[in-house]
Amino acid sequence: MLSTHNTKNIASVLFDLDGTLLDTADDLGAALNHVLSQYGKPQVAAQDYRPIASDGALGLLNLGFGDAIKQYDYEVLRKQFLDYYQENIAVHTCLYSGVAELLQHLETNEIPWGIVTNKPEGLTKLLLPHYPEFSQCAVMVAGDxxxxxxxxxxPILYACKQMSVDHQQCFYVGDALRDIQAGNSAKMTTFVAQWGYILSDENCQSWQADHIIAAPLDLISFIG
Structure with missing residues (x-):
């Protein structure tokens, strides 16, 4: 997992959102359990929905309803999920430990940073203002x-263009295989956020990231 990139000559850092900067699992799980309760279905425990949290409404509803989801209008379920989540978007959600300090380090060293997420833009714009630590976010590119x-x-290349930075001198940090695939395809230095929503039996080594880091502040040693 040794990178050929010069990690000290870094132009910018881009992050995934859910499971990387913000722990959104309990608010997403609450939305799932709200929908399940409407149909008399059993609630899903936090230990079961947490690893699925970054898969959004589709992943969570499939988890909660299982094969029975075929008996319902998925779009109705999705609307119920998103309506509840939108009304309760920042009840339990919090920054992961070390994220505030990491962002402050980047800002102090005048390294622009941004967010590239698959979360819908409307929800992302609703969520981010709840956290003043994100006030210096240079760019936000959402799933739609x-x-x-x-x-x-x-989306990652678009974010770099918006920031006027060389994508090959950019880090991308995320907690899902799709994050690493996107970053690698963009020829960025990629980091697995091991603290995020990763199944216990998932082999992150197989994702072919440049680095795997256990905590947000571990990124600082690659910046210099």
Whole structure:
């Protein structure tokens, strides 16, 4: 996993959002359990929904309903999920430990940073203002900002263009295989956020990231 990139000559850092900067699992899980309760279905425990949290409404509803989801109108379920989530978007959500300090380090060293997420733009714009630590975010590209989303590299390359930085001198940090695939396709230095929503039996080594880091502040040693 040794990178051929010069990690000290870094122009910018881009992050995934859910499971990388913000722990959004409990608010997403609450939305899932709200929908399940409407249909008399059993609630899903946090330990079960947490690893699926970054898969969004589709992944969570499939988890909760299982094969029975075929008996329902998925679009109705999705609307119920998103309506509840939108109304309760920042009840339990918090920054991961070390994220505030990492962002402050980047800002102090005048390294621009941004967010590239598959979360819908409307929800992302609703969520980010709850956290003043994100006030210096240089760019935000969401799952529906473009016609393509991760694992396609287009959103990451678009973010770099918006920041006027060389994508090959950019880090991309994320907690899902699609993040690493997108970053690698864009020829960026990629980092697995091991603290995020990763299944216990998932082999992150196989994702072919340049680096795997256990905590947000571990990124600082690659910046210098």
């Amino acid at each position: 900002t473009l016609t393509k989303r991760k694992p396609d590299p287009a």
